[in-house]
């Protein structure tokens with residue numbers, strides 16, 4: 308049994324940081340540009356700011372906050388689709404809490420709820436199914452959101468609904484997949500990432516093997532990391548050791564949670580219920596091939612996209628929102644003109660300010676930003 312204090316030990320953190328500083332000097336004594344390390348997962352972004360890790364790192368390492376917060380990459384058009392479903396008669400629209408406040412082009416789900424739509428916050432898709440059992444005269448829609456981490460529970464809920472013959476339960480699938488997204492980042496001409504902190508929770512489901520292409524085709528290292536401060540520091544150290552040695556391997560720092568082969572039961576449930584879409588639209592990153600999933604034909608009676616009229620429009624973010632540039636690491640959150648002024652956690656203009664895993668929200672809450680630095 309490991310206790311959380313072991314992963315927050317300041318003395319151990321100091322020792323790892325000394326090695327990180329030394330290695331960063333050795334790797335890039337003459338390098339003008341800092342090493343770009345992307346933490347793919349929003350949970351890592353949150354931990355990095357919560358524990359002030361970025362400030363402890365050498366200037367030669369720059370952390371790029373990646374697209375692994377599902378709420379943050381949800382495009383406005385999809386929020387509009389949610390609202391359009393919620394506004395239809397006899398619908399109870401259910402969603403995780405952090406999706407309630409994501410702005411659509413006209414309103415958020417929270418605003419729709421204030422205008423008499425029946426929008427309910429749930430903690431799991433099974434909660435939504437229970438609402439469907441108790442409200443047989445209503446159509447209960449669950450807003451399926453998230454990467455491979457949350458996909459299995461949604462898939463199992465659809466299978467349960469099928470088993471029980473529940474006819475008033477629907478899924479609006481906005482589930483997304485991590486591997487095509489990392490590939491899109493690696494192919495992007497705007498970005499050069501030297502190495503990745505791999506997502507811990509997603510990897511618990513998919514395992515280690517799907518990342519191998521990053522090493523074999525793109526020659527970059529990736530270390531699957533846990534979320535405690537020492538996990539993240541140790542993972543950074545492992546990345547630097549590889550970079551110093553000129554290696555590009557996939558390593559697993561989070562072995563206490565992530566099995567090498569992933570979770571077969573979870574993967575089976577996902578592949579039973581879902582299939583890849585040809586493409587999916589991401590906020591800030593545009594359309595990425597095979598990066599989202601929809602419900603398979605066998606379960607199509609649960610598919611909200613077939614059961615409800617939805618606008619399905621591509622809506623551009625307001626010009627002043629710079630979420631896309633933040634997501635690509637082109638600017639830091641506080642360099643967005645709206646940061647801390649029109650856009651703050653109370654009144655978010657962009658999705659990165661909504662979720663606690665969003666880079667802008669994390670910077671705002673923990674970033675020790677001096678007001679004079681806000682653009």
Ligand code: SF4
Nearest residue numbers: 630643650657660667
């Ligand atoms: S401050 Fe707001 S609008 Fe600007 S990038 Fe962050 S979330 Fe988007």
